[in-house]
Amino acid sequence: xxxxxxxxxxxxxxxxxxxxxxxxxxxxxxxxxxxxxxxxxxxxxxxxxxxxxxxxxxxxxxxxxxxxxxx
Amino acid sequence: xxxxxxxxxxxxxxxxxxxxxxxxxxxxxxxxxxxxxxxxxxxxxxxxxxxxxxxxxxxxxxxxxxxxxxxxxxxxxxxxxxxxxxxxxxxxxxxxxxxxxxxxxxxxxxxxxxxxxxxxxxxxxxxxxxxxxxxxxxxxxxxxxxxxxxxxxxxxxxxxxxxxxxxxxxxxxxxxxxxxxxxxxxxxxxxxxxxxxxxxxxxxxxxxxxxxxxxxxxxxxxxxxxxxxxxxxxxxxxxxxxxxxxxxxxxxxxxxxxxxxxxxxxxxxxxxxxxxxxxxxxxxxxxxxxxxxxxxxxxxxxxxxxxxxxxxxxxxxxxxxxxxxxxxxxxxxxxxxxxxxxxxxxxxxxxxxxxxxx
Numbered sequence: 001x002x003x004x005x006x007x008x009x010x011x012x013x014x015x016x017x018x019x020x021x022x023x024x025x026x027x028x029x030x031x032x033x034x035x036x037x038x039x040x041x042x043x044x045x046x047x048x049x050x051x052x053x054x055x056x057x058x059x060x061x062x063x064x065x066x067x068x069x070x071x
Numbered sequence: 072x073x074x075x076x077x078x079x080x081x082x083x084x085x086x087x088x089x090x091x092x093x094x095x096x097x098x099x100x101x102x103x104x105x106x107x108x109x110x111x112x113x114x115x116x117x118x119x120x121x122x123x124x125x126x127x128x129x130x131x132x133x134x135x136x137x138x139x140x141x142x143x144x145x146x147x148x149x150x151x152x153x154x155x156x157x158x159x160x161x162x163x164x165x166x167x168x169x170x171x172x173x174x175x176x177x178x179x180x181x182x183x184x185x186x187x188x189x190x191x192x193x194x195x196x197x198x199x200x201x202x203x204x205x206x207x208x209x210x211x212x213x214x215x216x217x218x219x220x221x222x223x224x225x226x227x228x229x230x231x232x233x234x235x236x237x238x239x240x241x242x243x244x245x246x247x248x249x250x251x252x253x254x255x256x257x258x259x260x261x262x263x264x265x266x267x268x269x270x271x272x273x274x275x276x277x278x279x280x281x282x283x284x285x286x287x288x289x290x291x292x293x294x295x296x297x298x299x300x301x302x303x304x305x306x307x308x309x310x311x312x313x314x315x316x317x318x319x320x321x322x323x324x325x326x327x328x329x330x331x332x333x334x335x336x337x338x339x340x341x342x343x344x345x346x347x348x349x350x351x352x353x354x355x356x357x358x359x360x361x362x363x364x365x366x367x368x369x370x371x372x373x374x375x376x377x378x379x380x381x382x383x384x385x386x387x388x389x390x391x392x393x394x395x396x397x398x399x400x401x402x403x404x405x406x407x408x409x410x411x412x413x414x415x416x417x418x419x420x421x422x423x424x425x426x427x428x429x
Contacts (some may be wrong), residue, residue, distance in 0.1 A: 015236035022241050024223060032236025 010035050012049035014056035018063065029060040072109070075284060077295045080110075084143035086117030087134045088282075089126025089150035089380035091410075092157040093119055101151070102130075121380065124345060125307070125407050125415035126150040127281055130313025132305045132417060135285050144290040149282030150380035159276060159379065160200040175411070179312035182410060183262035183273065186346035188338040189316045190267040193352055198267040201347035202255040205363055205373045208344055212370025213248035220396075221369055224388045242280040245275045245376035272347040272373065279378030281385050299391030300419040303402065304330035305390025308413045318414025319406040320356045326404075337365070337418070338400030339393055343407035344371035353406070368393060383407060383415070394421040401426060 015032045033053075035043045045053070072080060088101040102117030122129040125316040127150030134146035159182070169175060178184035211393055215221040222242070230238040250271065260266030284296070290296055306325030310318045319342065327333060334357045342350050344367065354361060369389055372382060394403060401424040406416040 015234075017235055017238050019239050020241065021239070022225070022227065030237060030239065034236055 006046050006048070009012050009046040010037065010041065010044065011052060012043040012045055014049075014053040016056045016059055029063070031056055031060075072111075072371050073339060075296055078145065078284065078399055079294075080293040081112045081114060081158040082145050082290075082294070083115045083136060083147055083320055085134050086111070086115060087120050087130035087146065087148045088117065089120045089122070089130045089383075090157075091121060091123050091126060091152060091159070092161050093121060093382075094162050095157065097151065097153065098344045104408045106147075122307075122377050122413070122415070123376070123410040124343065125383055125409045125413065126380025128386075128405070128407060128415050128417060129307075130300075131283065131285065131383065131387065132307075135302050138285060138287050140159060143287075145284065145286045148285055149280065149384050150382070151280040152378035152380050153278045154378055155278050168220070175312040179280060179315070179412065180297060181262065182315070182345065183268050185313055185315045186268045186273065186348050187263050187266050188314050189346070189348050189352055192314055192317075193348075193355070194250060196348050196351045196355070198272070200351055200361060201272040202252060202269075204351060205255060205344075206250055206252050207362060208347075208367065208373040209246060209248055210349040210370070211368060212246050212374035213386040215369035216242070216246075220392065221373075221389070224392060235426055243279075243375050245277050246370075246374045267348065274343075274345050274377030276373035277376035277378055279376065279381040279384075279385070281381045281388070283387060298422045300387075300394050300403070301422055302334075303418040303420050305415075305417040307416075308414050310414060312410075312412030315410055315412040316346055317352055318408040318412065319349075319353050319416060320414065322414030322416040323353070323357075323404065323406055326418050330418050332418065336402050337404045339368070339390060339397065339403035341364045341390045341393075341403065341405045342367055342371065343377065343382055343386060343405075344373040345377055346364075347373060349408050356372045383417075387419070394419075394423055397421065398423045398425040400424065 002033045010051050012035045015034060019028045019030055021028055033043050086102040086106040088105050090101055092153035101119040101252040106117040120126060120130050131148060137143045178188060228240045230240050250292050255271040258269035258271045260269055262268050286296055303309045304326055306322045306329060308321040308325050342353060344350050390403045390405055400421055403419045409415055
């Protein structure tokens with residue numbers, strides 16, 4: 001899903017982690033946007049990056065019905 | 072500082088931060104750099120300090136002594152050890168005389184070997200007793216976490232991994248609540264064939280950092296700071312490096328003698344569990360049962376790990392939180408063994424002691 005559609009796209013990958021936070025109930029999703037380079041290569045969205053973000057959001061929605069709410 | 076908004080940052084007079092391996096990002100006068108990084112005013116000084124495992128404990132006693140002397144009103148003391156980045160012994164270059172003149176036995180430089188030596192010296196401290204104590208540590212820690220007793224004092228830390236992206240560490244990761252006595256019995260004894268010391272009955276070597284606020288009594292009152300406990304006295308004593316684990320025995324005797332207290336006055340013990348055998352040696356000396364409920368009631372380093380120089384303040388925060396629950400207890404004690412043969416003990420008084428009002 002993060003395959004570059006455009007040749008030479010530096011894909012900004014969306015990585016998902018689920019967290020529990022002290023003092024709050026419920027699970028939280030944390031998305032890291034990472035293009036695999038340091039700060040000198042800013043993250044940008046091409047088709048591959050957007051597809052990755054879309055897939056991450058789909059995964060989170062499937063993981064839990066309303067993951068962004070604390071219970 | 073965030074938990075004590077009543078304390079103006081410019082009232083901090085000293086920042087002492089301990090680390091055993093003071094190289095790389097743990098070098099460069101940690102107390103000063105930590106103060107700058109934390110955004111404390113540039114007028115706040117700081118220094119780094121090292122007494123191996125008792126680094127943070129020594130940071131506390133040293134800055135507290137400065138307060139007692141009248142040189143400071145408020146100090147921050149703590150410690151850090153990122154043992155993932157800086158393993159024990161990294162860059163160590165002992166003076167050749169230490170080895171060539173046999174000032175200490177080579178085993179004295181390997182902490183696990185000193186624990187095996189302690190098993191030799193006290194044959195009645197069996198592996199079975201050590202494993203049983205280790206299992207109890209895991210179980211007590213898990214129970215304290217489940218009860219919400221351990222957790223509120225922790226500071227959430229951001230983590231990062233190339234594979235998974237950013238994360239947030241909200242709990243300590245080393246504990247193994249699923250530990251069983253049978254499982255402990257199968258672990259290898261890496262320091263000696265057919266030995267006693269295993270990864271299960273010793274503290275893990277992990278990453279950790281601690282900090283605490285110390286203030287003069289009148290200043291704490293003036294600023295309305297929450298008082299967790301009052302320092303009564305302390306003791307540090309050297310022992311044979313080959314059996315460094317026995318250190319807390321003489322250091323506790325010294326601290327008791329200097330404060331005019333006896334072991335029977337102590338209602339809560341927070342003993343650093345570098346090795347189960349070393350805690351058992353302490354308990355045997357003072358005639359305390361292995362499973363005495365006054366001892367490490369919320370578990371210890373065998374469960375949560377021992378990031379060397381940071382651990383002393385973890386013992387203290389744990390004790391102060393127990394004090395809050397236990398107005399029936401007046402005095403508590405934090406103690407730990409120290410590499411190269413030392414013991415460190417600090418005695419504390421519970422400000423919530425119900426007898427104080429009488």
